[in-house]
Amino acid sequence: MTPLLEARHVTKRYGTNTALSDLSMSIDTSKPAITAVVGESGSGKTTLARMILGLVPPSEGQVLYQGQDMARLSGPQRRQFRRDVQAVFQDPYEVYNPFYRVDHVLTTPVRNFNLASSRAEGRTMIENALRAVGLRPEEILGRYPHQLSGGQRQRIMVARAVLMKPKLIVADEPVSMVDASLRATILTSLRKLTDEMGISIIYITHDLATAYQVSDNILVMYRACVAEAGAVERVVKHPQHPYTQLLISSIPQVSTTRDWLDDEGDQKTAATPSPHGCRFVERCPVAMPKCSTTLPPLYRTEPARAAACFQHEASPELPNGALNEVLTPTA
Amino acid sequence: MNAILKVEGLKVEFEHPLGAVKAVDDVSFALLPGERLGLAGESGSGKSTMALSILRMIKPPGRITGGRVSLDGTELSALDHEGMRHLRLAGIAMVPQGSMNSLNPVIRIKAQFADAFRDHGLKLTSAELETRVAELLRTVGLPPHVANLYPHELSGGMKQRACIAIAICLRPKVIIADEPTSALDVVVQRQVMETLARVQRDLGCAIILVGHDMGLMAQFVDRLGVMYAGRLVELAPIAEIITRPRHPYTQALISSLPSLEKRGAMQGIPGLAPLLRDLPPGCAFHPRCPRAEARCTTEKPAVREVAPNQQAACHFA
Numbered sequence: 001m002t003p004l005l006e007a008r009h010v011t012k013r014y015g016t017n018t019a020l021s022d023l024s025m026s027i028d029t030s031k032p033a034i035t036a037v038v039g040e041s042g043s044g045k046t047t048l049a050r051m052i053l054g055l056v057p058p059s060e061g062q063v064l065y066q067g068q069d070m071a072r073l074s075g076p077q078r079r080q081f082r083r084d085v086q087a088v089f090q091d092p093y094e095v096y097n098p099f100y101r102v103d104h105v106l107t108t109p110v111r112n113f114n115l116a117s118s119r120a121e122g123r124t125m126i127e128n129a130l131r132a133v134g135l136r137p138e139e140i141l142g143r144y145p146h147q148l149s150g151g152q153r154q155r156i157m158v159a160r161a162v163l164m165k166p167k168l169i170v171a172d173e174p175v176s177m178v179d180a181s182l183r184a185t186i187l188t189s190l191r192k193l194t195d196e197m198g199i200s201i202i203y204i205t206h207d208l209a210t211a212y213q214v215s216d217n218i219l220v221m222y223r224a225c226v227a228e229a230g231a232v233e234r235v236v237k238h239p240q241h242p243y244t245q246l247l248i249s250s251i252p253q254v255s256t257t258r259d260w261l262d263d264e265g266d267q268k269t270a271a272t273p274s275p276h277g278c279r280f281v282e283r284c285p286v287a288m289p290k291c292s293t294t295l296p297p298l299y300r301t302e303p304a305r306a307a308a309c310f311q312h313e314a315s316p317e318l319p320n321g322a323l324n325e326v327l328t329p330t331a
Numbered sequence: 332m333n334a335i336l337k338v339e340g341l342k343v344e345f346e347h348p349l350g351a352v353k354a355v356d357d358v359s360f361a362l363l364p365g366e367r368l369g370l371a372g373e374s375g376s377g378k379s380t381m382a383l384s385i386l387r388m389i390k391p392p393g394r395i396t397g398g399r400v401s402l403d404g405t406e407l408s409a410l411d412h413e414g415m416r417h418l419r420l421a422g423i424a425m426v427p428q429g430s431m432n433s434l435n436p437v438i439r440i441k442a443q444f445a446d447a448f449r450d451h452g453l454k455l456t457s458a459e460l461e462t463r464v465a466e467l468l469r470t471v472g473l474p475p476h477v478a479n480l481y482p483h484e485l486s487g488g489m490k491q492r493a494c495i496a497i498a499i500c501l502r503p504k505v506i507i508a509d510e511p512t513s514a515l516d517v518v519v520q521r522q523v524m525e526t527l528a529r530v531q532r533d534l535g536c537a538i539i540l541v542g543h544d545m546g547l548m549a550q551f552v553d554r555l556g557v558m559y560a561g562r563l564v565e566l567a568p569i570a571e572i573i574t575r576p577r578h579p580y581t582q583a584l585i586s587s588l589p590s591l592e593k594r595g596a597m598q599g600i601p602g603l604a605p606l607l608r609d610l611p612p613g614c615a616f617h618p619r620c621p622r623a624e625a626r627c628t629t630e631k632p633a634v635r636e637v638a639p640n641q642q643a644a645c646h647f648a
Contacts, residue, residue: 040516041487149603150374179373180543181587185599206516209589213597236591250517252546254585256570260521260550261528 002067003028004084004167004200005052009320010061012047020044020051021224022061024321027052027202029167032194034201035327036211036232038247039221048221049172049204053087083113086161090173092153096145102153103141105160106130113164129159132197133189151182155189162193169193172204187214208247212236217327220244223279226298230305230326240307242284278309286311304328334361335537336385336423336505341398343377343384346391352608354380354393356561359634362505367531367538369552369569371545371584373604377561378541379428382507385539386423387415403504421451424498426491426508426527433494434482440464440493441478447500467496470533471526488519492526499530506531509541524551545588549573557581560605560615563634565648567641577637577648579620614645622647 003026012020021044027035037045050056051063054070063070065081073081089095096102106126109115116122127137133155145153154174161169171190175183191214193199205211211218211232218235220228220243228241239245252260277292278284284291288310298306298318306318306326318326343355355377362368370378383389385400387407400407402422410418419425427433435443444464448455455463465475471492482490491511498506508527512520528551531538540552548555548569555572557565557580565578576582583600590597602619605611611618617627626646634644 040518151603179604180545181373181584181600183599184587184589184597185601187597188599207589208517209591210597212591213589213594233594246518248591250521251591252521252544252550253591254545254549254573254588256549256573258550261525 001028001030004066006064006067007048007051007058008062008064010051010058010063012044012051012056013059018224019047020058022320023048023226023323024061025219025323025327027168027200028324029198029200032198032200033217033327034191034194034203034215035217035219036203036205036215037219037221038205038208038211040206042223043221044224045204045206045221046172049087049170049202052168052202053085053170054081079113083164084167086164086166086169088154088157088161088169088171088174091177092150092157093145093177095157096153098145100144101141102143102145102148102156105156106163109160109163115163125163126159129163130156132162132193133158134185135159149182150178151186154178154186158186158189158193162197162199166199168200168202170202170204173206174203175210176205176207183210184213190214208236209251219323220247225279225295226308226323227280228305228307228309229298229323230302231328234302234305240301240305240312241280241309242286242311243280244307246283298323300326302326332363335364335366335403336362336539337399337401338362338385339399341381341384341400342396343380343389343393344396345393347608349608353561354607355384357398358558358561358563359398360556360563360566362537362539364504365531365535365537366554367540367552369548369555370539370541370558371543371548371555372558373543373584373600375604375607376558377607378558379509380561381558382425382509382539382541385507386419386425388419417451420447420498420503421501422503423505423507424501424503426494426498426506426511428510428513434490436482439479439481440468440485443493443497444478444500447497451501463500467500468493470499470530471496472522486519487515488523491515491523495523495527495530499534499536502534503536505537505539507539507541510543511540512547513542513544520547543584545585557584560610561607562615562644564616564645565643567638567643571638571641577641577643578616578645579622579647580616583619 006026008024010023037048039045051058057071110122116125130137130140135155175186187210190201194201203215215232218232219226222243227243228235239248274292276295278296281287281291291310296308296310298308299312299315300306300318301312301315304326339359341355341358345352345354372378384395389395441464445460464478468475468477473492512523552569555569556563559580565581572581586598587600600619605615613629614627614632617623632644632646634642637643637648
């Protein structure tokens with residue numbers, strides 16, 4: 001079956017800067033799952049999201065929607081794409097026009113896409129979408145953005161996405177601007193969309209802990225490349241790439257064992273980076289001479305996991321384009 | 332041991348057409364020399380207002396309506412405008428949340444130090460300034476050439492370190508750090524917190540860390556105060572807070588943190604933080620509290636000692 005979306009050897013450059021380097025993966029929504037894309041600023045995670053959403057074209061390679069190059073979609077295909085793939089962005093403040101009631105962001109898609117045959121039907125659809133994300137319509141409709149909390153506003157954006165009955169939601173840092181106590185609620189409602197409504201989700205974040213909590217698969221990105229990918233349980237519990245290991249050990253845990261500050265942590269090593277070598281070499285505690293000169297490919301260390309590190313050279317190489325083989329559908 | 336900073340019955344109110352809003356409501360605590368104290372809570376709980384009011388930096392329509400703050404025996408409300416200006420940075424320094432917005436974008440890092448020294452009456456020759464700045468930058472792990480850079484030439488983590496260097500330039504007795512790492516990614520966060528811990532140890536000053544990340548608190552502070560709706564609802568040594576939180580809100584804050592141990596162990600706090608101008612009667616937390624009983628809806632729990640060194644404002648603590 002043709003996957004909903006497919007990236008083929010996609011590279012994105014901004015000037016001399018490579019934001020994303022030769023990534024191939026497909027998003028098959030017939031087996032709904034949450035895939036987290038994790039990395040620090042500049043890792044290429046947002047570039048990936050924007051390309052999947054068709055907001056920026058790749059510099060090299062292609063993004064295909066149902067087998068068709070995104071750059072060459074016909075009008076009706078583009079319209080269908082705009083329904084199938086929905087976005088939730090980081091800032092729940094900037095996406096609203098402060099002069100309109102929040103209803104506006106919900107009634108506009110209903111009208112533009114003729115989702116309902118009558119005003120009453122549209123209203124029912126909106127109310128159901130709000131309930132699906134754990135909001136009470138009577139507390140939301142008719143309000144202005146400033147009257148609602150950041151968490152409520154962000155869930156309205158999720159409800160707006162749900163309204164379109166999409167196959168895929170791309171959520172770019174959806175909880176990084178809301179209070180820690182509300183993050184759990186929003187992420188739980190995303191999880192329900194996958195489990196109960198069969199919507200696939202790409203969850204872009206810098207927060208590995210929330211990624212672990214909600215997703216099935218994870219891609220760890222570092223400076224435009226995939227460092228490690230696979231089933232989230234394996235990657236987080238037994239990270240195989242030194243960058244993933246560094247990320248995990250950097251998260252402060254609620255525990256009476258206080259070893260966070262004394263940890264060796266991030267050390268600059270003597271290895272010199274080169275444009276052809278591993279991107280992580282200058283921070284890598286286990287760097288070998290060849291890491292400075294050769295970019296490590298992804299090695300398939302386990303059925304549901306691959307890591308781009310020469311430490312795992314003994315494992316078979318994962319062919320570029322076969323990333324999906326290590327990403328499993330939801331259990 | 333005598334407290335270095337003492338806060339007693341502090342109250343901050345904001346004028347509002349619908350009546351005064353109590354942002355900080357009768358908060359008391361004592362900070363010991365060299366101690367790391369955390370102040371945790373959701374947005375709107377009053378933790379940042381609390382931090383600003385210690386420095387008497389509340390702007391209208393807000394004002395301090397009661398209570399006392401004293402630093403090393405000096406009552407701050409007795410100080411005049413100039414005295415208070417001198418005490419900021421020299422006595423109590425602040426490391427702000429968004430370092431990108433607190434450094435002056437059009438002057439070099441060195442000049443920002445020079446501003447601070449000049450304002451506190453230190454007359455340094457340019458050679459002396461050069462040496463002092465290089466020394467301060469070295470303390471926070473930055474190379475000396477950073478002195479000649481503009482803020483936009485620094486990464487987020489470097490900017491935050493530059494802010495720490497400015498905060499310690501007059502050897503304060505207390506540093507207030509308001510979510511100093513909330514804009515940084517985890518790897519850089521740990522480096523900045525390590526820097527903060529090291530300069531604090533070298534200086535022997537006390538730190539108040541304001542934030543909502545319970546993981547960070549667990550790893551960094553000695554004692555933790557938890558704020559809810561303007562009140563300090565629990566205050567205890569951090570190990571006690573983690574192993575045996577007395578207030579249900581503290582428990583909820585801990586559970587809302589995503590764990591790396593067990594999947595599906597993350598629970599949000601139901602409901603929303605209350606509006607400060609329209610607080611529920613009785614205990615402000617009762618509409619969201621799993622343990623609430625009839626008594627909680629009418630009777631406001633007082634802050635009381637529930638164990639040695641441990642206080643909480645809950646009927647069941």
